[in-house]
Amino acid sequence: MDRLLLLSDELAGAVQQAARAVVAVHGRPRVPSTGIHWRSGLIVTASHTVQTDDDLTVTSPSGQSVPAAVVGRDAALDVAVLRIGACDAEVADVGESDVVRVGHMVLAVATGPRASWGVISAIGAARSRRAESDVFSLDLTLYPGFSGGPLVDARGAVVGLNTSGASRHLQLAIPAKAVGRVVDAVVRHGRIPRAYLGVSTQPIRVPEGFREEHGQSQRTALIVVEVQAGSPAAAGLLVGDVILSLDGTAVTDPLDLRAALPSERIGQRVRASVIRAGRALDVDLTIGERPARAR
Amino acid sequence: MDLGRLADNLRRITVEVTSAGNAVGAGVVWAPGWIVTNAHVIRHPRVAVRFADGRREDGVLVAGDRTADLAVLRVPDVGLPAAVSDESDTLRVGSLVVAIGHPFGMRGALTAGIVHALGPITAGGRPWIQTDLRLAPGNSGGPLADARGCLRGLNAMIVGNLALAIPLSEVRCYIRAAGGPSA
Numbered sequence: 001m002d003r004l005l006l007l008s009d010e011l012a013g014a015v016q017q018a019a020r021a022v023v024a025v026h027g028r029p030r031v032p033s034t035g036i037h038w039r040s041g042l043i044v045t046a047s048h049t050v051q052t053d054d055d056l057t058v059t060s061p062s063g064q065s066v067p068a069a070v071v072g073r074d075a076a077l078d079v080a081v082l083r084i085g086a087c088d089a090e091v092a093d094v095g096e097s098d099v100v101r102v103g104h105m106v107l108a109v110a111t112g113p114r115a116s117w118g119v120i121s122a123i124g125a126a127r128s129r130r131a132e133s134d135v136f137s138l139d140l141t142l143y144p145g146f147s148g149g150p151l152v153d154a155r156g157a158v159v160g161l162n163t164s165g166a167s168r169h170l171q172l173a174i175p176a177k178a179v180g181r182v183v184d185a186v187v188r189h190g191r192i193p194r195a196y197l198g199v200s201t202q203p204i205r206v207p208e209g210f211r212e213e214h215g216q217s218q219r220t221a222l223i224v225v226e227v228q229a230g231s232p233a234a235a236g237l238l239v240g241d242v243i244l245s246l247d248g249t250a251v252t253d254p255l256d257l258r259a260a261l262p263s264e265r266i267g268q269r270v271r272a273s274v275i276r277a278g279r280a281l282d283v284d285l286t287i288g289e290r291p292a293r294a295r
Numbered sequence: 296m297d298l299g300r301l302a303d304n305l306r307r308i309t310v311e312v313t314s315a316g317n318a319v320g321a322g323v324v325w326a327p328g329w330i331v332t333n334a335h336v337i338r339h340p341r342v343a344v345r346f347a348d349g350r351r352e353d354g355v356l357v358a359g360d361r362t363a364d365l366a367v368l369r370v371p372d373v374g375l376p377a378a379v380s381d382e383s384d385t386l387r388v389g390s391l392v393v394a395i396g397h398p399f400g401m402r403g404a405l406t407a408g409i410v411h412a413l414g415p416i417t418a419g420g421r422p423w424i425q426t427d428l429r430l431a432p433g434n435s436g437g438p439l440a441d442a443r444g445c446l447r448g449l450n451a452m453i454v455g456n457l458a459l460a461i462p463l464s465e466v467r468c469y470i471r472a473a474g475g476p477s478a
Contacts, residue, residue, distance in 0.1 A: 002296055005384070008391035008442035011409055015389030107409070113388045116427040117409040141427060141456045143411070 011107060011117065014156035019113035021092035024059040025082070025148060027051055034110045034149030035082065036158060037089045038183055045148030047073045047080040048165035056082065059111070060089040072186035077133060077174055078165045081186045092150060095157025097175035100136065108140055108162050110149045116140045133178035136160050138171040185263065195261040196290035198231020199224050201254050204242065214280055218244055220252040221275070236283040242275040261287060298393070301444045302405040305395045307347045308378045309437055311402065315339035321396040321437030323446065326476040327372040331466060332436030333451050334359045334366040344370050347403070358473035364451050365466065367473045378438065378446040380463055386410055391442040392426050394450050394458070396434030406430060411457060424448045424460040
């Protein structure tokens with residue numbers, strides 16, 4: 001068979017397959033967003049498109065309207081997990097997002113079905129570094145209503161969740177593996193746990209004298225400007241301490257601190273190298289889970 | 296077939312339409328001596344057509360309808376092939392499509408994409424082939440073809456980032472009503 005025709009058929013087949021697990025999420029005025037039936041009874045979508053947590057509805061490909069409620073959000077990653085009643089939408093065929101490479105052909109699928117086509121243009125850290133995962137940059141158009149929908153490979157397997165939430169001009173997808181981690185957390189804990197130490201910090205220059213004395217090449221570090229009462233940091237850090245590194249990894253920006261604290265590390269020990277009153281000091285802390293109110 | 300050969304075949308059935316001395320769009324050789332294009336491309340009764348091999352001929356406007364956005368021209372038969380229209384392979388959302396036109400005067404430029412959706416943009420509107428193609432002024436009236444190079448529609452409009460094509464069935468009906476041959 002003709003190669004182009006074969007490709008055309010495969011792309012159309014991939015859209016058809018992915019569309020069976022796609023729902024419309026009515027979580028904002030006007031244009032509904034798209035959601036993926038990730039596991040039986042659980043929908044994932046882009047968090048920025050769901051403006052309330054309760055009294056939501058989703059519409060299945062057959063037109064069935066089903067009540068839904070948000071059970072967890074990862075706003076940094078822009079993923080929301082919704083629990084729904086019985087729904088006739090199929091469960092998505094989730095693929096392996098680790099094997100996706102720059103240049104791979106992908107499709108974005110939305111309700112309708114509607115589709116757009118392009119390639120993975122880059123894989124890398126999100127600009128904010130707030131998220132714990134790499135993201136896919138897409139060379140395709142995410143049309144209105146496409147956020148929250150599946151990014152599928154040429155075989156129709158879901159490799160990501162599309163979002164234009166970061167910027168209208170930035171078309172991104174959250175890799176399926178990271179979405180899966182969020183869903184796992186929601187299933188296991190009923191929420192998305194966040195690791196924290198309980199400090200507020202600001203970047204400062206490491207004092208010249210200290211650098212010479214300790215042969216320290218690091219130029220910037222984080223000064224502790226607040227220690228939250230009852231937090232893990234309260235057990236060992238003081239306001240005015242300068243944090244150089246965590247477990248040997250230099251921290252020069254408050255976002256580095258976040259990056260050093262993935263949720264898997266909750267309950268584990270971490271060694272902070274700090275400067276206190278001009279002296280080098282190691283402080284052992286236990287990474288805690290951020291209380292719900294303070295998120 | 297590869298995209299290059301497909302593009303070469305399509306270029307031969309694509310013309311450049313000049314109205315009142317300005318190149319304004321594209322057109323399709325529907326049958327020997329018959330050109331179909333968008334009505335909005337024809338801004339003046341004095342119409343000329345430039346064929347893929349560079350020959351220029353004056354065209355006579357046979358029929359034009361602003362609402363349907365279709366127009367039919369008669370031109371001398373220059374012996375170039377006409378469009379192949381075979382709809383046996385159903386277009387689906389995701390099907391590969393290509394367009395040939397003259398975006399911003401770039402003659403015979405190829406654009407590839409997929410079918411974004413099929414049907415009206417708003418409920419009750421006219422049906423379109425909505426495509427995920429990057430079109431520009433100069434593509435109007437040019438062919439939208441499938442992966443086999445068969446004509447499937449006429450590129451007519453850009454709405455947002457979407458390219459809208461008039462489905463072949465409508466084009467065929469219109470040409471028949473205008474007294475043209477079936478292709």
